[in-house]
Amino acid sequence: MTTNADESTARPRRAPAGAAVLREDVTEAIRAAVFEELAAVGYARMSIEGIARRAGVGKTAVYRRWRSKLNLVLDVVSAMAVLGLPAPDTGSLEGDLRLLYEVMSRALRHPVASQIIPDLQAEAARNPEMAETLQKAVRDGQDGVASKIVAAARERGEVSADLDLDLALDLISGPLYWRAVIIRSPKLPKGYLANLAKATAGALKALQPPPGP
Structure with a gap:
């Protein structure tokens, strides 16, 4: 059985233009390895070597795509933001919020996400580039x-x-994020998401326009 240590082993001939052909399956394996490595050791201890080993590729395959650990993580976070969340369309504000909270709750409480998000937030406090990317990811994804x-x-x-x-966006996104990521409550109370959707819908309906200049 051969190992996928380097993309060149799976390609008998060099690309005609002299540039490496970046296989999509290798790229996806590396991206998946980033999430697994972040959850296992955190950003500070994460290394290109560890990512490559987990993805089953050589370090060269990683460096062909990203020049550093930071660039790799920023790219993966941005790619996830592009995927975003599905926009609910139940016909009512409360129904849309309830469906959104169900999807958000599953995503935020996923074992991998629950490990990665706090770690990246801590790193963002020390790294302006990381902070900017995370903020954009939130705006492009959940806020959208x-x-x-x-x-x-x-x-x-x-x-x-x-x-x-x-x-309005603060009211929608804040409470569940606080409960799932900041407090890290192991289990939501029975009926919590339904009550949150009802309360948020009521608050939004009572919300006034922003004050003038």
């Missing part, structure tokens, strides 16, 4: 879905057309 929920509620007349969008 929340904005669509608010827009749909506006069209149905459930909330003010001029409500404070930034405050």
Whole structure:
């Protein structure tokens, strides 16, 4: 049985243009290894060697794609943000929020995510580039879905057309993130997500437009 130590072993001829052909299956294996390595040892102890070993490739395969550990992690985080969350469309604000919270709860409480997110937050406090990428990931992902929920509620007349969008996004995203990531509650109380959706919908309906200049 041969090992996938280097992409060149699976390709008998060099690419005609002289550049390495980056196999997508190898790229995906490396990205998956990043999540596993982050969850296992954390960002500070994570190394290119460890990622390559976990992915079953040589270090050269990693360095062909990313020049450093930081670039690799930033790329993986950004790629996940692009995938985002599905925008609910249940026909009501409370229903949309309930579905969003169910998806968010499963994602945030996943064993890998629950290990990675706090570690990356800690690193972001020391690394401005990491902080900027994480903030963008949140805006492009979760906040993007929340904005669509608010827009749909506006069209149905459930909330003010001029409500404070930034405050609305804080109300939608904050409580569950606090419970799952900051407090790290091992188990949500029975009916918590339904009650949270009802309370958040009520708060959004009562929310006033932002104050003028």
